[in-house]
Amino acid sequence: MITIYLPRNFLPERTYIIDILFGEYLGIAYEIYDYEGVDYKIVLENKSILIIRDSFFSYQAGEDYLKPENIPAKIGRGMNPFSVEDDIPIIYGNDEIAVMSEEITCGIDIFGSAFFMLTRWEEYVNKERDIHNRFPAKASAAYKNAFLERPIVNEYVEMLWNMLVYLGIEQVRKEREFEIILTHDVDHISYWKGPLRHVQVLGADILKRRNVALFLRNIVDLTRIKLGKQNDPYDTFDYIMNLSESAGIKSRFYFMSGGSTQFDNNYQVDESAALNIIKKVKERGHIIGFHPSFNAYNDPLQWEKEKERLEEALGISVKEGRQHYLRFEVPVTWNIWDSNGMEMDCTLGYPEREGFRCGTCYEYTVFDIIERKKLTIKEFPLIVMDGTLFGFQDLSPKQMEAATIKLLEITKKYKGKFVYLWHNSSFNIEHWKKHDSVYTHILTELKNG
Structure with missing residues (x-):
């Protein structure tokens, strides 16, 4: 077992990111102590030492660190012998590194930088929003600094592991396998x-x-x-399930059950048409989840009411889903999901840009930056959505396919989870006819390895 020493300020935050990177991501055994030092000190079984300079939490005068000025104005790149890419974005810290036979001191604040990305800390302190009150991709540090299409937290983890290996860690890391998670938000059931x-x-x-x-x-x-x-053009459920089954994958259909805006109530979940679809999905062994309405993302009562209605119609409990229109408020939405016993949220991708909004292609347990505690809900970040590539960017089918495969291959490299959203309504209508082949090509690509 390795021993990790943490500076004494921001202990809940520091402990959380250690738990994610060492526990959930690497799967290695460790114990944590706090000490008087100002940096992270990791002592291996053979007494070798890894020092990670603290550049995010150490300069904070108190616990009130939720301020826009703490977002770096410009994020540079560094070269590092332990990184897996040609360069590595440095959100906090610098690219200085001192390597000796039994000790490494790393200037990149891996832990603060990963905390910044995974908790969506910047979305709370940066109040910029689009017309639907969503944090826009263009406001993010990842977009501004051209690393939105890189799972930067995974890169940090690989660099961390490589340093531990160099120092002679005696443990074996967790084995992972690439997985595609096919999701389908059911906004409509009939055209x-x-x-x-x-x-x-x-x-x-x-x-x-x-x-x-x-x-x-x-x-x-x-x-x-x-x-x-x-x-009906939107009745593509059997078609989708046939494609998924041919690739050895289960599809996840996220149904709506309420709402009070022009973006909601395109069907009633307890009407016969919807119930017949739900019955087919259940009988074929695919997964049914929850798609809360437009305004439910920060309304606990509305959210709970819709979940109860959906479960009553289904006759089963639901444990996963995604917010409608990808509306999300940090950390309010996570808390609503968590307090209602949900296990898996797939909301966090940007509507207008594909990529790694959370900086990762792994699922992870989330953190409430206001209450300063780890929750139980796991985020499975959305990487590609159909409407992002066509509706927002107006890409050709060839361009859509290339953009998707690029991110698919990156996710495969890190043995991550490729969360893919293609609506059941994005196939047969005139608007989509030239583009729906992209989905079948991607599934064929997966089937053929």
């Missing part, structure tokens, strides 16, 4: 959901889009759907 919708779509084909050919195709499709000769 042609009523007479008013028929008039809106067909009228827009003529008056707005001035596309007679599309109008005629939609008339034919609607007629065939009414005659039971083809599925």
